[in-house]
Amino acid sequence: MAPFLSLSVIFLLLQFPFLSLSTNPEGNALHDLRSRLSDPNNVLQSWDPTLVNPCTWFHVTCNSNNHVIRLDLGNANVSGTLGPELGQLHHLQYLELYKNDLRGKIPKELGNLKTLISMDLYDNKFEGKIPKSFGKLKSLKFPAAKQQ
Known part of the structure; x- marks a missing residue:
């Protein structure tokens, strides 16, 4: 029965490749972000969400422990919205999203990024107020968010 079960699992993964998405939470968070962007x-x-981690992706930098520490999509001509998934990048130090066409509210979950040193969100079309949760960003040295 075990060989049949193994073949069944392989068959499912071949038929439904989305089932094989990375189990890496940071990779999943970035893939969720990608699905929001044009x-x-x-x-x-x-x-590629099927890779073990996102450290080989362009515009993503990781540390020696394969944790995402930098997301650099500044002036990348992307558009869309940001979601709460960015708050899952717990080791992120640099968030560069300037000069794009990002809209909507800035997610309050960005306030969970305790290791964030620099955040550049300027020249986008965000609406609403800067979240109060940003007051928890004690490591932030270079905030750059221009409100419209």
Whole structure:
């Protein structure tokens, strides 16, 4: 019975490749972000959710422990919205999203990024107020968010 079960699992993974998405929470968070964005220049085409982690993706930098520490999509000509998934990048130090066409509210979950040193969100079309949760960002040295 065990060989049949193994073949069944392999068959399911081949039929439904989305079932084999990375179990890496950071990779999943970035893939969720990608699904929210329009990317006319294909700058995110290397973001393959089937890889073990996102450290080989363009515009993503990881530390020696394979944790995402930098997301650099500044001036990448992407558009869309940000979601709460970015708050799952617990080791993120640099968030560069300037000069795009990002809209909607800035997610309050960005306030969970305790190791964030720099956050550049300027020249987008965000609406609403800067979340109060940003007051928890004690490591933040270079905030750059221009409100419209």
